[in-house]
């Protein structure tokens with residue numbers, strides 16, 4: 087997509103209703119061969135008067151199926167109108183957000199970040215097997231100990247080994263010397279191909295990996311590798327707060343990226359976004375999907391077209407500058423929280439481009455964590471609690487937390503003084 091300019095409400099409505107009118111209409115047309123229909127009409131009637139002002143709800147009850155991948159080859163012609171919106175959304179994310187070249191990417195709206203990460207690992211496993219004739223036992227998933235648990239899930243599902251690189255306790259950066267040791271160990275175990283997942287903001291810390299550290303070490307070792315960036319959390323904020331970042335498609339080593347619109351974009355659940363450079367998606371083609379026009383390159387199969395429409399509508403309502411403003415505000419609030427914690431000498435981790443502040447559990451008693459819904463790194467033995475500065479996390483909402491943390495600090499000091507004096 088050349089420009090990501092904000093659209094008026096009227097233009098968005100016209101576009102979505104126009105797209106729906108290019109799909110088949112289960113209400114009006116004689117479509118006899120698909121195992122799909124509009125939503126059950128006893129509950130979801132299409133003639134509710136408010137629907138004419140509600141393009142997303144209308145899309146939901148029309149229930150288009152976006153099965154397959156619409157950026158390559160053929161797609162189900164029944165739903166070509168709304169497929170076009172998804173194609174535009176994929177272009178917007180790859181080109182306008184992640185700085186890729188025009189028309190050079192495939193992708194689709196996945197169930198979530200988990201599926202998008204699995205999709206990447208599935209593609210690279212098959213790529214190594216197809217291109218270099220290796221077995222699973224020669225392939226290793228490589229990521230940091232701060233990575234999301236979906237990588238363990240992928241290792242299990244795709245029957246691959248995984249190696250975790252430790253991170254520095256304070257900076258959360260991957261330890262380079264340990265990375266080199268791990269690569270050496272894995273090569274000794276017969277691994278020659280590595281699937282790297284670099285984090286564009288981790289779930290717990292908002293920390294960001296340097297993909298070039300992985301690339302240099304793997305190149306030096308003479309290994310084959312592919313790098314996927316997991317931006318499930320950070321993909322809709324980090325590229326805006328840090329435009330000079332090295333985790334987008336300007337980096338030749340990054341071949342695919344996960345984004346999650348149901349996190350920072352506040353889209354409905356079911357809106358992970360998977361993006362990959364052209365030429366690789368084919369490794370996930372299931373040719374046996376012969377009843378699907380255009381076959382299927384995705385893990386999920388049937389999926390709701392309304393999800394893609396929701397994300398497209400949100401991003402087009404803001405436009406590039408509006409989205410920039412939104413992320414700037416979140417970042418400012420986060421910086422404010424960080425500076426207040428500094429004043430109280432409370433230890434925390436924060437990447438300066440991120441909207442997550444992760445506080446050492448020593449400063450946070452369980453009651454405070456529970457009262458404010460702070461999420462621990464581990465429910466068994468919390469070492470950290472995080473605050474995620476989302477739209478509803480206003481400074482007014484942060485003030486009582488800071489007050490309570492201050493009170494706790496004061497009580498603890500008092501208790502310590504009493505013990506010493508006794």
Ligand SMILES: *Cc1c(COP(=O)(O)O)cnc(C)c1O
Nearest residue numbers: 198199200234288289318319346
């Ligand atoms: C949330 C998250 C995921 C998983 O996303 P789901 O949408 O919950 O499947 C993967 N990676 C990171 C970094 C995340 O924050």
